[in-house]
Amino acid sequence: xxxxxxxxxxxxxxxxxxxxxxxxxxxxxxxxxxxxxxxxxxxxxxxxxxxxxxxxxxxxxxxxxxxxxxxxxxxxxxxxxxxxxxxxxxxxxxxxxxxxxxxxxxxxxxxxxxxxxxxxxxxxxxxxxxxxxxxxxxxxxxxxxxxxxxxxxxxxxxxxxxxxxxxxxxxxxxxxxxxxxxxxxxxxxxxxxxxxxxxxxxxxxxxxxxxxxxxxxxxxxxxxxxxxxxxxxxxxxxxxxxxxxxxxxxxxxxxxxxxxxxxxxxxxxxxxxxxxxxxx
Amino acid sequence: xxxxxxxxxxxxxxxxxxxxxxxxxxxxxxxxxxxxxxxxxxxxxxxxxxxxxxxxxxxxxxxxxxxxxxxxxxxxxxxxxxxxxxxxxxxxxxxxxxxxxxxxxxxxxxxxxxxxxxxxxxxxxxxxxxxxxxxxxxxxxxxxxxxxxxxxxxxxxxxxxxxxxxxxxxxxxxxxxxxxxxxxxxxxxxxxxxxxxxxxxxxxxxxxxxxxxxxxxxxxxxxxxxxxxxxxxxxxxxxxxxxxxxxxxxxxxxxxxxxxxxxxxxxxxxxxxxx
Amino acid sequence: xxxxxxxxxxxxxxxxxxxxxxxxxxxxxxxxxxxxxxxxxxxxxxxxxxxxxxxxxxxxxxxxxxxxxxxxxxxxxxxxxxxxxxxxxxxxxxxxxxxxxxxxxxxxxxxxxxxxxxxxxxxxxxxxxxxxxxxxxxxxxxxxxxxxxxxxxxxxxxxxxxxxxxxxxxxxxxxxxxxxxxxxxxxxxxxxxxxxxxxxxxxxxxxxxxxxxxxxxxxxxxxxxxxxxxxxxxxxxxxxxxxxxxxxxxxxxxxxxxxxxxxxxxxxxxxxxxxxxxxxxxxxxxxxxxxxxxxxxxx
Ligand SMILES: Nc1ncnc2c1ncn2[C@@H]1O[C@H](COP(=O)(O)OP(=O)(O)OP(=O)(O)O)[C@@H](O)[C@H]1O
Ligand SMILES: Nc1ncnc2c1ncn2[C@@H]1O[C@H](COP(=O)(O)OP(=O)(O)OP(=O)(O)O)[C@@H](O)[C@H]1O
Ligand SMILES: [Mg+2]
Ligand SMILES: [Mg+2]
Numbered sequence: 001x002x003x004x005x006x007x008x009x010x011x012x013x014x015x016x017x018x019x020x021x022x023x024x025x026x027x028x029x030x031x032x033x034x035x036x037x038x039x040x041x042x043x044x045x046x047x048x049x050x051x052x053x054x055x056x057x058x059x060x061x062x063x064x065x066x067x068x069x070x071x072x073x074x075x076x077x078x079x080x081x082x083x084x085x086x087x088x089x090x091x092x093x094x095x096x097x098x099x100x101x102x103x104x105x106x107x108x109x110x111x112x113x114x115x116x117x118x119x120x121x122x123x124x125x126x127x128x129x130x131x132x133x134x135x136x137x138x139x140x141x142x143x144x145x146x147x148x149x150x151x152x153x154x155x156x157x158x159x160x161x162x163x164x165x166x167x168x169x170x171x172x173x174x175x176x177x178x179x180x181x182x183x184x185x186x187x188x189x190x191x192x193x194x195x196x197x198x199x200x201x202x203x204x205x206x207x208x209x210x211x212x213x214x215x216x217x218x219x220x221x222x223x224x225x226x227x228x229x230x231x232x233x234x235x236x237x238x239x240x241x242x243x244x245x246x247x248x249x250x251x252x253x254x255x256x257x258x259x260x261x262x263x264x265x266x267x268x269x270x271x272x273x274x275x276x277x278x279x280x
Numbered sequence: 281x282x283x284x285x286x287x288x289x290x291x292x293x294x295x296x297x298x299x300x301x302x303x304x305x306x307x308x309x310x311x312x313x314x315x316x317x318x319x320x321x322x323x324x325x326x327x328x329x330x331x332x333x334x335x336x337x338x339x340x341x342x343x344x345x346x347x348x349x350x351x352x353x354x355x356x357x358x359x360x361x362x363x364x365x366x367x368x369x370x371x372x373x374x375x376x377x378x379x380x381x382x383x384x385x386x387x388x389x390x391x392x393x394x395x396x397x398x399x400x401x402x403x404x405x406x407x408x409x410x411x412x413x414x415x416x417x418x419x420x421x422x423x424x425x426x427x428x429x430x431x432x433x434x435x436x437x438x439x440x441x442x443x444x445x446x447x448x449x450x451x452x453x454x455x456x457x458x459x460x461x462x463x464x465x466x467x468x469x470x471x472x473x474x475x476x477x478x479x480x481x482x483x484x485x486x487x488x489x490x491x492x493x494x495x496x497x498x499x500x501x502x503x504x505x506x507x508x509x510x511x512x513x514x515x516x517x518x519x520x521x522x523x524x525x526x527x528x529x530x531x532x533x534x535x536x537x538x539x540x541x542x543x544x545x546x547x548x549x550x551x552x553x554x555x
Numbered sequence: 556x557x558x559x560x561x562x563x564x565x566x567x568x569x570x571x572x573x574x575x576x577x578x579x580x581x582x583x584x585x586x587x588x589x590x591x592x593x594x595x596x597x598x599x600x601x602x603x604x605x606x607x608x609x610x611x612x613x614x615x616x617x618x619x620x621x622x623x624x625x626x627x628x629x630x631x632x633x634x635x636x637x638x639x640x641x642x643x644x645x646x647x648x649x650x651x652x653x654x655x656x657x658x659x660x661x662x663x664x665x666x667x668x669x670x671x672x673x674x675x676x677x678x679x680x681x682x683x684x685x686x687x688x689x690x691x692x693x694x695x696x697x698x699x700x701x702x703x704x705x706x707x708x709x710x711x712x713x714x715x716x717x718x719x720x721x722x723x724x725x726x727x728x729x730x731x732x733x734x735x736x737x738x739x740x741x742x743x744x745x746x747x748x749x750x751x752x753x754x755x756x757x758x759x760x761x762x763x764x765x766x767x768x769x770x771x772x773x774x775x776x777x778x779x780x781x782x783x784x785x786x787x788x789x790x791x792x793x794x795x796x797x798x799x800x801x802x803x804x805x806x807x808x809x810x811x812x813x814x815x816x817x818x819x820x821x822x823x824x825x826x827x828x829x830x831x832x833x834x835x836x837x838x839x840x841x842x843x844x845x846x847x848x849x850x851x852x853x854x
Contacts, residue, residue, distance in 0.1 A: 041467040042438045059845070060578075097383065104739040141332065145307070152742040153298060156380065156461075157331025182464050183380065185494035188331050190538040212467035215497075215540035218547050239551065242544050253468055254542075343751050372753045385744040389766040399752035448748065 002029040003174050003206040004053065004091075007067035011048050014060040022048045022061075024230040030174065033204040035197070037217040037238075039253065040227030046210045047096055049227075050176045054093055055083055070174065089119045092172040094164050094180045096210075101163055102151040108162050109147030112169065119170045134165040139191045156183040164192060168199060174206045175199075181216065193220055214254060218242060226250050285357075286456055286488050287319040287342065287375075292351035294337050311337045313512040314351065319456065322482070324489040326499040326520075328535065329509030335492045338509075339460045342490065343377045356455075369403045376449035380461035382441035386433035392419070392444055393429040399452050415451060422447040423477060439470030443477065450481065456488045464495060475502060496539050500524055508532050578846035585842020588835035595832060599651040607631070608642035610649040610802040615640050619818045635820045637811055643821065646802035647828050653803040654784045654832060657718055661783035662776050664722040669729025670772065674760045676730065677737025688734070691727035699724045700789055707795040714787075714803070717796040721786045725779050732775055736768035770847040777840035781833040788829050804829050 011023040023045040030036045038046050052063050053075065068075045070091060073082070095101040103111060112131040116122055122130060128147075135143035138161040151159055160183045167175060177196065181189040197220060200207050209220060217224055217238065224241045226234040226249065234247040245251045294312040299305075311334040319325055327335055340346040341353070347363035354360070355374055360367070379385040386395060396415035400406055406414065416426050422443040433441055442462060449457055459478070463471040475498065481487060493499050499506060499520075506523040508516035508531065515529040527533050579585060598605060608614075620636040621628045628635060634643040676687040694702065706720035740746060741764065749763045790796035791805025799806060804825045811821035 041469060097381070100384065100739075100743075104742060105735050149298070152738070153296070155332040155336060161331075179465075183331065183461070185329065185331050185535070186496065186538040186540070187534055189494075189540070193540075212471075213540070214468065215542040218542040219540040219550065239544070239547055242542070242547055340747075345747065345750050369753065372751075375751075377748065377751050379744040379748065381744055385748055387745040387749070387763060387767070398749070398754070402753045402755075445748070448752070452752065 001072060002069075003032045003034075003071060004208075005029040005067055005069045006049070006053070007065060009049060009052060009063065009065040009068065011045070011052050011057065011061055011063045013058070014062075022230055023052070026227065026230075026232045028225050028232070028235065030206040030208055032173070032206050033200060035200065035207045035209060035220050035222045037209045037211060037221035037224045038227060039211060039214065039217060039224060040233075041212070041253075043229075044227040045230040046227055047178055050093065050178060050208065050210065053176070054087055054091065088115075089170050090173045091176065092167045092170065092174075093176040094167045094178060096178040102159055104151055107148055107150055108154070112147070112162070112166055115166050115169050130169070131165075134169055135162070137168075137195055138162075138165045139188050140165075157185065157188060160184060161188070161192070168196075171199075171203055172205060173203075174208070176208045176210070178210045179212070180209070181211075181213075189216070196220075226253070284321050285318050286321045286355070288352075288354040289318070289342070290316050290352040290354070292316070292338070292341060292348045292353065294334070294341060294346070295349045311512055312341075312348070315509075315512075315514055317507055317514065317517060319488055319490065320504075321455070321488050322486045323504040324482070324491055324502055325505045325507060326491045326493060326503035327507050327509060328492075328494060328496065328499055330511070330531075331494070333509045334512045335509060336460055339377060339458045339490070339492060342456075343375050343458055344372070373399075373403050373452035374454055375456045375458065376452060376454040377458040377460060378442070378445050378449050378462045381465050382438045382445060383465075385445050386441055388433055391430055391432055392424075392436075395433075395444060395448050396451050399448065403452055415447075418447045418451045421450070421481070423473075437470075438466050439473060442466060442470075442474055446474075446477065446481070450485070450487075453485075454487075456490065458490045458492070460492045461494070462491075463498060464493065471498070478502070496536065508535070575846055579842050582842040582845055584838045585845075588838030588842070591831065591835040592839060595651050595835075596655065598648055599655050602648045602652055606642075606645040606648040607633070608645040610646045611641065611800045613640045614642070619814065619821070621818070622820050625820075634824050635818070637807075637821050638814060638818075641800075641802075643824055646807060647804070647824055649802045650804045650807065650825070650828065651832075653714070653797060653801065654787070654829075657714075657721075657787040658780040658783050658836075660718050661722045661725065661787075662780050664719070665726040665729055665779065666772065666776055668722070669726035670733050670765070672726070673730040673733025674737055674765065677734040677741060678756065678760050678764075684734070687730065691730050694724065694727045700786060703786060703790060704793065704795060707790060712795045712798065714797040714801065717787055717790045718783075721783050721790075724786070725782065728775055728779065729772065732771050733768055736771060737764055740764045740767050773847060774840055774844045777836060777843055781836035781840070784829065784836075785833055 006029065007027045008025045009023060009027065010021065010025055013020045013022055026045070026049060028036065038049075040046055048057070051057050052061070053068065055075070057063065065076060070086065073086070075083070102108070109131060112134065113127050116127045116130060131147060132143045135146055140146050140158065140161055146154070146158070151162075154162070160180070164180060167177075175196070180196075181192055184192060193216065196207060199205050209216070211217060221238050223235065223237050225232055226241075226247060228249045233249050234241070234245070236246070241250065242254070245254055292312055292315040293310070296309040296311055298307045298309065315338060317325070327338070329335055337346075341348050344360065344362050344367055347361065352359055355371065360371065390398070393412070393415055396418055397411040400411040400414060416429065419426060419428060424440065424443055424447075428436075433444070436444065446462075462478075463474050466474060478489070479502070482489060491499070491502055503520045506516070506518065506520050507514055508523065508529065510529070510531045516523055516527065516532045523532065527536060614636060617629070617632060617636050618640045619638055620632050622635045623630045623633050632642050632644070634647065636642055637646070672687050676684040703717070703720040703724050706723060707716050710716035710719065746759065746763060749759060754763060787796050787803070788805025788808070791803045792809040794809060797803035797806045799810060807825040808822060811818070811825075815822050
């Protein structure tokens, strides 16, 4: 059975100029132990889809879906209580803006502790040990000292690692990682990706990786979904996507990699004269 | 030629002191441990390094927001120490910065027009009409239109916001632009647009860039010289071809090996290994 | 492509307000609260024209008259009269002036002082922050009404002193809120960018950062408006606020305590007035909170 199944998910937002459709009939599913990469340009609704799954859409958002199921539980009709049990423990998410997602008024240690307290039955001492262990696993130098720091005393990448540590603290069954490594250099990025893949191997965790970095996709994913303007353009396993991209938008995306630069200008998606028809 | 050196850093050190509570003991964290380099006019120096190795700290010192704990900073030959004397408006305009996160680097309550005219209002004696003209001109330079002048940042996509941020940095006619991971939050095609824009602007205004990044493929594309930092120290400093062709330090080699690759052979190897 | 504006939003300040109103309007309770509140403002402003009698004139021939619709009531004193023969309706109408005045003064004082202290604490940090926040913690450690009572006891019972005391008791909330938002805004990159372009500390505090911290403060202001009215009524009831014969609602309650069984209306109407005003303002506060939710502003 699939871990998460999304069928025909549509999300609209009320805005001043009326309804804005951010996501238009998107379907995909993740199996336990699988890595699904979602790629697509900024504003294509990648984050919105995941926020809808987490039940965290802003108040002006409306969603419809034929199916939105986690482990067979219907996320659409589930009671708020049951939902709270699942979200944060079984499904957890690494949010896109690490610094904005941490509370500036509390130390990092206090915030990790809070998460552990909420979802586990560990004692105070155990929680502290676990927090240090978590920070070590995401490659935080001097993890014991880092616990006492406030978010503004850390570098961008360090904040991002704290977020990751918090997300994996409760060994979730499904981890949604929204651009988890944008602020990290490649060595730490590698360490984090390896950590996530290890977790996924060990515990059969499902992983949804939202990214715009095709190289990260190539390094981690089993299957790839390409999104463009709120619609799913293409779904394929990694190899066939890189070998023979079907959709013009996917092709454009692959050729915008700086290592594919020809001459001294980088090709951009607009160089491909993609109209809406071209992308359909 | 000496006058071609726009900025020189000699042995910069930066320490952060943190205290636990009111009576706790003080910790000293040396974020920069003696950094020296120089920047040539019209060239791009790329700074790469591990997360937390002090790149943003260096950027803050070079843009004269935070003082260095010790060491010397010379801009166009003049030594600058902001902890001792107040900065002249002229100097303030020389170095500007563009940040990583296009969503956090614009004030949500400020119209694009005000974003671009505020620096002029503070640092120059232009009249409001002149400021407006200059801002309009800048807006067009970075690929937006006059119709965007009165909009708020939340109406723009990440790429457009980064263009606005670049416009704000350039409106004071700086000679040096610090780019702290300007493209890492952007998707590939927007990233390409911004890199192209930066290249065009460099040609037009003879700008010098200090480009902080962790994306080696971008660095290879844009840099003339490369500096690799590791735990607050410079471990490698040379031209792009030297560094990429023949990395000396162990960390640089690790860095290259860790770079994810998007070629098909690589994917095949990985899939084979995991089965 | 990625570089087209995704959805244009409000363009002018006017449209921003329209946008706000659209969100606010969806909350029925808040709208009802707002209507009640506006009516109250009109009544307070036009008290001299609306009120049928003077609030302090004592009609010796009509003591403790019941409301008009009860046995023995008279239509010239619609809500009845109190123990010394003053018209209740007129007193309530004039009382609304006091309540609104108290609310406005207390909130303005607490807001201005609290925001300034919070800005200073959040901007400078270090020992300045420590001192300000410890003092606020001390204020918060006392039960608020008790502290207000102590302050009034020191300053002497009068409406003005009661307002000062209530403002002092309330401003820690503003300080905390402001400090927290300022700290989170200060670590944002736009603040850094403003500093690079030479924006000085004062401009940074008041022009760059403060407008971005306003949403929670507005909500807090609405909620503490009602707390202020309630606290002032409580102080009045305890004889430490407005002094008789001022027709302040809390003081009116206090004066009529002894008639609670004999003439329940003398106690009921001021009580209902306080209750409904506080309720209305709280509803408005909730509506504001929803409408100002920054998540709605994203698009
Ligand atoms: N609360 C909201 N109200 C109105 N529109 C919204 C809201 N949240 C998101 N949107 C819009 O929905 C669209 C999809 O946004 P989303 O955040 O999913 O993009 P994304 O694919 O994650 O892009 P990025 O790579 O930049 O994170 C965007 O056009 C955005 O402006
Ligand atoms: N205000 C501060 N107080 C104390 N320590 C700080 C402060 N700011 C940064 N540091 C520390 O200084 C070191 C360097 O931080 P810096 O932000 O320069 O890293 P960076 O190289 O930019 O990393 P990244 O790539 O993750 O952004 C980090 O270890 C960080 O924890
Ligand atoms: Mg997103
Ligand atoms: Mg940084």
